[in-house]
Amino acid sequence: MAFEGSTLINWPAFVQARNELGAGFGRILGYFREDGVKSVAAIEAAMRALNAAAMVIPAHTLKGEARQFGAEPLADLAEAIETIARDCLEMQDTPDEALEHIVRLRPLFVETLTLLEREANPVAVRKPVAGGGFGRRAVPTGFGGE
Template sequence: MSFEGSTLVDWTAFARARAELGAGFVRILGYFREDGVKSVSVIEQAMRGKSAAAMVIPAHTLKGEARQFGAEPLASLAETIEEIARDCVERQDTCEEALEHVVRLRPLFFETLNLLEREANPLVPRKSAGGFGRRPGGF
């Protein structure tokens, strides 16, 4: 499944987070990677184990961290999983209805993470409208 970067990340929210976090931005993005990988794995394990209760906290964590970086589709998917899991816990029911969402979670997480990390990487060339070292008129 492939998404356009513009639909996976709200770049305005991303820029705001980058400005607010300042020098700690790359470190916090690294924590998002670590926490996200763990959360996705725990959610998948909980799904296999049919434990709705075990899905709630990692889905909630992933939702909040994704929103911090402007990754709204990922945050919404995690929120859906969290809500289904909470409902199942309240009803003391199994969580099969979360399966289709859990299956979509890993690819969406990694595709979103790749976009965030690529944008955060200072070594990735950016499009430029000219500037220092460029000759006007294309000489």
């Protein structure tokens, strides 16, 4: 399943979260970045170790935090991983079925986070125009303005 730009985020949910969190929004988004990176790494490590139990909490955490920001496809993918891991625990089985989901997890997380951060702070994400652009002084490209 491929996700395209605007389909990665439920924008009304994102706006609602931004409005509800107010001035703390940027800080909470930063926590999502930190926790997400850790959760994705933990899920991948658990898969390498075939340890379903070690997948449950990071997948659950990622699911909840993604939903908070309207990142529904990411939340759904994390939920699928969590469900498979919980089922494997009940059946005392290895989480082989989760592999195809986990392979998609990191790229989806990165793409989703990029969109969230771009929308949260659109000015900071923009790159300077080569040559300075209209009305802007050219930025030196090397040491000493060379």
